[in-house]
């Protein structure tokens with residue numbers, strides 16, 4: 001790793017951490033930033049820390065999370081539930097070689113699912129909430145389709161996977177911006193006047209518009225609307241991972257991104273850390289295995305442990321903590337042997 005990653009935000013998160021089920025939605029805006037790779041590796045890491053984890057492939061346009069686990073054609077997938085072929089989301093959970101880790105695969109065979117009707121989305125949400133797991137990780141597709149934004153907005157923790165390249169940063173910024181508008185519209189959209197104010201503001205085309213000005217406008221309409229909008233924005237705390245970092249100078253990109261999001265969108269992002277660009281990640285993808293299991297001692301794996309601890313996760317058996325996260329590679333090595341069978 002090029003340098004230390006933030007510890008302060010992790011401390012804050014640790015204070016808030018409770019053992020109830022947590023849902024992490026992994027998004028990124030641009031395609032190919034590493035959402036699927038990170039979802040699978042964070043999932044494996046959580047399972048090794050002793051948690052019951054379910055991964056959901058919610059990339060309804062291009063599902064491929066199952067390939068990270070060497071499952072070429074999943075027997076059942078999310079579409080079986082979404083199309084009503086099975087009653088319960090539990091019916092499409094598939095095992096992985098780890099007892100702690102299960103997966104709900106995605107399927108891309110149904111055209112039109114990229115725009116789920118509201119009722120089906122609500123049903124899915126209900127079923128996700130009822131899943132028996134400590135952690136549910138949702139791998140989202142690229143872009144800012146409503147499905148993707150909605151998953152991101154309803155999950156209790158949203159993680160943005162960005163890359164240092166400008167295209168990825170612009171798309172990640174657009175994703176956070178769209179998520180803020182989606183959040184505001186979901187709450188104020190039924191009031192046609194407020195909806196109009198929000199949409200006009202969002203579509204005004206001026207580059208330097210700041211969300212705090214929109215909040216002010218809503219407050220001018222009625223002070224409690226301004227307060228409500230402020231709370232909605234304050235409660236939205238997406239997290240950031242900078243992936244495929246190749247140069248030390250690129251670490252500053254994350255800082256600048258967090259600053260821009262704060263300044264223009266009034267959103268406080270928590271930076272979880274970076275992951276270097278490493279050909280061994282590509283090798284692991286080709287082998288259809290999470291890189292954590294292939295290379296438990298590599299820098300990229302250490303970065304995953306670090307990110308998990310920055311997310312406020314503690315080892316269930318108290319073997320590793322954030323001061324000794326390097327020891328975790330030993331545990332992962334043992335676990336990886338089980339996965340070979």
Ligand SMILES: Nc1ncnc2c1ncn2[C@@H]1O[C@H](COP(=O)(O)OP(=O)(O)OP(=O)(O)O)[C@@H](O)[C@H]1O
Nearest residue numbers: 031032033034035036037142276277278281282285
């Ligand atoms: N840290 C890394 N170093 C090198 N290659 C990486 C790294 N992270 C991801 N990759 C590679 O980037 C490619 C895309 O990764 P992945 O499929 O996870 O992206 P994605 O964001 O899920 O894409 P999509 O938007 O299509 O769903 C893969 O080939 C993967 O091996």
Ligand SMILES: [Mg+2]
Nearest residue numbers: 035036059140
């Ligand atoms: Mg993906």
